[in-house]
Amino acid sequence: MELSTFFQQLTNALSLGSLYALIAIGYTMVYGILRLINFAHGDVFMLGAYFAFYAATSLAMPWWVAFIVAIGLTAMFGMGLERVAYRPLRDSPKISVMISAIGASFLIENVGIVVFGGRPKSFPSIPLFDTVVHLGPVSVLSVSLFIPVITAAILVALLWIVNGTKTGLAMRAVSTDLDAARLMAIDVNRTISMTFGIGSLLAGLGGIMWTMKYPQLNPLMGVMPGLKCFIAAVIGGIGNIPGAVLGGFLLGVLEIMIVAFLPELTGYRDAFAFVLLIVVLLVKPSGLLGKHQAVKV
Amino acid sequence: MISTKDVSMRFGGLTAVSDLNIEIQKNEIVGLIGPNGAGKTTAFNTITGVYKPTEGRVIFKGRDITGQKPHAITRLGIARTFQNIRLWKDMDVLENVLVACHLRMDVGVAASTLHLPGYRAKERRSREFAMSLLESVGLADQAREAATSLPYGKQRRLEIVRALATEPALLLLDEPAAGMNPQESLELMDFIGSIRDRYDLTILLIEHHMQVVMGVCSRMYVLDYGVTIAHGTPDEIRRDPKVIEAYLGVD
Amino acid sequence: MKIKRNTLLSLAGIALLVGAIAVADATLGRFSVRILNLSAIYIVLALSLNLLNGFTGLFSLGHAGFMAVGAYVSALLTMSPAQKDMNFFLEPIVPFLRDLQLPFPLALLAAGACAGLVAVVIGVPALRLRDDYLAIATLGFAEIIRVLITNAQSLTNGAQGLKAITKYSTTWVVWSVAALSVAFMLALVRSSYGRTMKAVRDDEVAAEAMGVNVFKVKSTSFVISSFMAGVGGALLGHMITTIDPKMFTLTLTFNILLIVVLGGNGSITGSVIGAIVVTVLMEALRFLDMPMNFLFIKTDGLPGLRMVIFSILLMIVVLYRQRGLMGNKEFNWDDFLGIFRRKGASGAGGRS
Ligand SMILES: Nc1ncnc2c1ncn2[C@@H]1O[C@H](COP(=O)(O)OP(=O)(O)OP(=O)(O)O)[C@@H](O)[C@H]1O
Numbered sequence: 001m002e003l004s005t006f007f008q009q010l011t012n013a014l015s016l017g018s019l020y021a022l023i024a025i026g027y028t029m030v031y032g033i034l035r036l037i038n039f040a041h042g043d044v045f046m047l048g049a050y051f052a053f054y055a056a057t058s059l060a061m062p063w064w065v066a067f068i069v070a071i072g073l074t075a076m077f078g079m080g081l082e083r084v085a086y087r088p089l090r091d092s093p094k095i096s097v098m099i100s101a102i103g104a105s106f107l108i109e110n111v112g113i114v115v116f117g118g119r120p121k122s123f124p125s126i127p128l129f130d131t132v133v134h135l136g137p138v139s140v141l142s143v144s145l146f147i148p149v150i151t152a153a154i155l156v157a158l159l160w161i162v163n164g165t166k167t168g169l170a171m172r173a174v175s176t177d178l179d180a181a182r183l184m185a186i187d188v189n190r191t192i193s194m195t196f197g198i199g200s201l202l203a204g205l206g207g208i209m210w211t212m213k214y215p216q217l218n219p220l221m222g223v224m225p226g227l228k229c230f231i232a233a234v235i236g237g238i239g240n241i242p243g244a245v246l247g248g249f250l251l252g253v254l255e256i257m258i259v260a261f262l263p264e265l266t267g268y269r270d271a272f273a274f275v276l277l278i279v280v281l282l283v284k285p286s287g288l289l290g291k292h293q294a295v296k297v
Numbered sequence: 298m299i300s301t302k303d304v305s306m307r308f309g310g311l312t313a314v315s316d317l318n319i320e321i322q323k324n325e326i327v328g329l330i331g332p333n334g335a336g337k338t339t340a341f342n343t344i345t346g347v348y349k350p351t352e353g354r355v356i357f358k359g360r361d362i363t364g365q366k367p368h369a370i371t372r373l374g375i376a377r378t379f380q381n382i383r384l385w386k387d388m389d390v391l392e393n394v395l396v397a398c399h400l401r402m403d404v405g406v407a408a409s410t411l412h413l414p415g416y417r418a419k420e421r422r423s424r425e426f427a428m429s430l431l432e433s434v435g436l437a438d439q440a441r442e443a444a445t446s447l448p449y450g451k452q453r454r455l456e457i458v459r460a461l462a463t464e465p466a467l468l469l470l471d472e473p474a475a476g477m478n479p480q481e482s483l484e485l486m487d488f489i490g491s492i493r494d495r496y497d498l499t500i501l502l503i504e505h506h507m508q509v510v511m512g513v514c515s516r517m518y519v520l521d522y523g524v525t526i527a528h529g530t531p532d533e534i535r536r537d538p539k540v541i542e543a544y545l546g547v548d
Numbered sequence: 549m550k551i552k553r554n555t556l557l558s559l560a561g562i563a564l565l566v567g568a569i570a571v572a573d574a575t576l577g578r579f580s581v582r583i584l585n586l587s588a589i590y591i592v593l594a595l596s597l598n599l600l601n602g603f604t605g606l607f608s609l610g611h612a613g614f615m616a617v618g619a620y621v622s623a624l625l626t627m628s629p630a631q632k633d634m635n636f637f638l639e640p641i642v643p644f645l646r647d648l649q650l651p652f653p654l655a656l657l658a659a660g661a662c663a664g665l666v667a668v669v670i671g672v673p674a675l676r677l678r679d680d681y682l683a684i685a686t687l688g689f690a691e692i693i694r695v696l697i698t699n700a701q702s703l704t705n706g707a708q709g710l711k712a713i714t715k716y717s718t719t720w721v722v723w724s725v726a727a728l729s730v731a732f733m734l735a736l737v738r739s740s741y742g743r744t745m746k747a748v749r750d751d752e753v754a755a756e757a758m759g760v761n762v763f764k765v766k767s768t769s770f771v772i773s774s775f776m777a778g779v780g781g782a783l784l785g786h787m788i789t790t791i792d793p794k795m796f797t798l799t800l801t802f803n804i805l806l807i808v809v810l811g812g813n814g815s816i817t818g819s820v821i822g823a824i825v826v827t828v829l830m831e832a833l834r835f836l837d838m839p840m841n842f843l844f845i846k847t848d849g850l851p852g853l854r855m856v857i858f859s860i861l862l863m864i865v866v867l868y869r870q871r872g873l874m875g876n877k878e879f880n881w882d883d884f885l886g887i888f889r890r891k892g893a894s895g896a897g898g899r900s
């Protein structure tokens with residue numbers, strides 16, 4: 001393999017990895033606070049992309065307005081989802097909550113098929129993201145360069161929110177012990193709502209970036225990225241924000257590099273993530289950066 | 298019967314139990330007391346295999362059982378109750394006991410599902426045994442009621458019965474009198490004495506309140522912050538200044 | 549006396565059901581018979597998932613994977629070499645499999661056995677995990693199985709799938725298997741071993757402390773469940789006569805989960821009723837996905853609308869009636885007759 005090809009693949013890998021990371025953060029935040037796999041996260045991601053699509057096409061908004069509107073709507077949607085599908089089950093057995101999450105995911109997907117139509121749509125081209133940039137021997141879409149920057153900025157902002165603000169303190173308190181947090185007069189519902197809002201906002205942003213990179217929308221586009229990013233979050237140590245970023249990068253790099261260097265494995269690409277997941281769960285179930293917690297008896 | 302050799306259990310930076318050395322002879326009733334968070338339950342958990350001790354050995358009937366799985370340890374003859382009652386909530390009283398009987402029935406999934414004759418005989422014997430146990434604590438009439446619908450005191454007794462159904466040699470009771478009034482506690486201690494005789498048991502008993510166990514225990518160990526601060530007969534313990542200090546600090 | 553009455557009633561009930569199925573099979577049209585038989589297959593599948601989910605408390609999302617294994621094994625084992633040659637036009641099938649042809653009952657058993665074997669391999673690592681981790685790991689394994697099937701061209705014909713599978717899933721075959729599954733589940737759940745499964749479901753720590761080998765119980769349940777899923781998958785293949793890897797996605801698992809939750813997690817009766825209700829509804833609502841022409845309103849049909857309704861149904865059940873139709877109760881004659889005596893005072897019930 002030539003060096004230039006290697007760098008080309010590395011750039012692709014970093015761009016995909018940071019996109020995974022962006023979505024994985026949302027998973028990790030929700031899991032961290034509610035111990036719940038938000039199966040619908042991937043579908044929220046899909047909604048973000050469609051909202052932006054309709055805002056930009058049907059409503060003819062300038063792209064950046066469309067993006068802001070879409071991200072805002074996605075965040076609100078996420079908060080609504082929590083209210084309707086998860087909050088009533090907060091004291092129910094875990095299985096019920098998981099079933100509700102799966103149900104919500106299927107509901108969103110199928111409403112998506114009914115409302116948006118099953119046929120893929122393509123996003124109108126936005127020159128800022130669509131130009132091919134040449135960096136020496138490597139040529140990439142400009143959006144691939146934006147994504148890592150956005151992810152890095154988000155990571156910094158989130159670490160600040162979680163570790164440096166009152167809301168973040170409340171989040172950490174609720175995630176450590178929900179009942180104790182309630183006793184300390186923390187508004188648990190509001191905190192959980194905020195977390196969903198932020199997580200969904202990131203999913204929406206991720207969805208939009210995804211369609212900039214792969215400009216095709218379909219109602220099931222969130223399923224695979226959703227699963228993979230959840231896996232990324234588990235690999236990094238679920239509940240841990242830097243872990244989600246690490247997991248996302250790892251997964252992105254692995255997927256691109258294996259296919260680049262071992263092309264005969266291309267058909268198995270969608271299985272890599274799951275194999276990696278299972279290996280990590282067996283070797284270090286708490287993930288790379290997660291802390292092990294013993295069950296109290 | 299049972300002994301622990303320098304057993305320590307650490308959780309991260311916290312040493313819940315350090316260098317525990319317990320030694321119990323057959324048919325003794327021994328108390329394990331100490332203030333909240335002293336490490337009593339953790340000591341039970343290391344003996345019963347819920348936790349693998351960070352250091353030290355657990356010897357039962359001359360055999361090293363350190364780090365074995367809880368169900369294997371139960372098979373060897375150690376049974377326990379839980380401080381925070383852990384009955385199976387979707388089963389009735391009798392079923393709760395029958396599950397514990399399963400261990401000694403030695404039937405596999407095939408024999409069990411096909412209801413082979415051997416299995417039927419064993420199942421019948423288990424039911425009789427379970428009912429006789431329930432009778433001995435006055436729960437026979439409630440055999441078909443949901444376990445968690447029983448009043449608290451009866452749930453505790455059901456937990457003891459369930460442990461007995463595994464036919465143990467050593468019985469570990471974690472605060473069996475918790476939530477009972479003094480009168481009930483005294484009755485319970487009588488009951489504990491009587492099952493020791495009837496089922497030829499050795500008993501290790503956790504209690505928070507010293508007075509409750511003084512009557513039944515021949516010896517006791519006192520833990521504080523994971524450290525064994527005293528052991529001896531109830532009289533010796535009552536007079537031990539270290540024990541008084543530990544308890545004055547709490548109660 | 550009373551027990552004897554109930555036994556007689558049960559026998560009469562079974563005879564009635566057998567008669568009803570015979571009449572239905574003889575008189576109904578092909579489409580309706582297909583729905584009838586699909587219900588039977590979904591009974592097998594729902595029971596197998598309920599064994600895990602409802603009776604052992606293991607939340608697994610890998611059912612479609614085991615069904616795929618069963619469907620492929622049975623389809624390949626029953627096809628004649630000539631049929632296989634027709635299917636495998638991209639890349640020839642491996643020789644030993646080409647010439648291997650078994651009678652249907654053996655192939656069906658082999659389908660279950662292979663799914664069970666895969667479950668052993670998967671269960672050893674996966675069953676160390678709990679709750680949502682187990683769910684996601686089993687989902688992962690199912691996806692891996694699907695990717696493997698898609699790529700094993702010379703074994704499975706890859707993405708092209710298999711066509712012209714012999715239609716062995718007749719009314720009598722599928723309903724016999726369904727009846728056998730119900731009988732098996734009842735016997736298992738009411739046995740001593742079944743009680744240990746429920747103990748594991750309700751409180752694992754207590755079960756382990758009372759001498760229940762939790763890992764063994766979980767593995768047994770997982771393997772039995774996968775065996776049944778494999779058989780169910782095989783029957784499905786022999787009914788619709790074409791299979792391909794895309795059939796066996798999470799959506800399929802979701803449908804079965806819907807049945808189990810709707811019927812009642814931990815109720816055999818519930819799974820049976822749920823399977824029939826959901827299958828009939830799924831087919832009855834199929835018109836929603838197709839172009840419609842009401843008196844004045846014309847629609848082009850909204851593909852997905854059917855699934856919207858089922859998703860909403862599932863959400864409503866989980867949010868407002870978590871116990872489903874039956875809770876964890878089973879049908880019994882005393883309660884059933886009690887309904888009539890008390891003029892529908894309360895639902896059917898009675899502890900199993
Ligand atoms: N799994 C665990 N992880 C971390 N710390 C633990 C764990 N189990 C127990 N501890 C800690 O070990 C210490 C001893 O706890 P333990 O439950 O053994 O006390 P105890 O003597 O039984 O108290 P009590 O009278 O309240 O029941 C406590 O500080 C407890 O928080």
Ligand SMILES: [Mg+2]
Pocket residue numbers: 337338339380
């Ligand atoms: Mg304790």
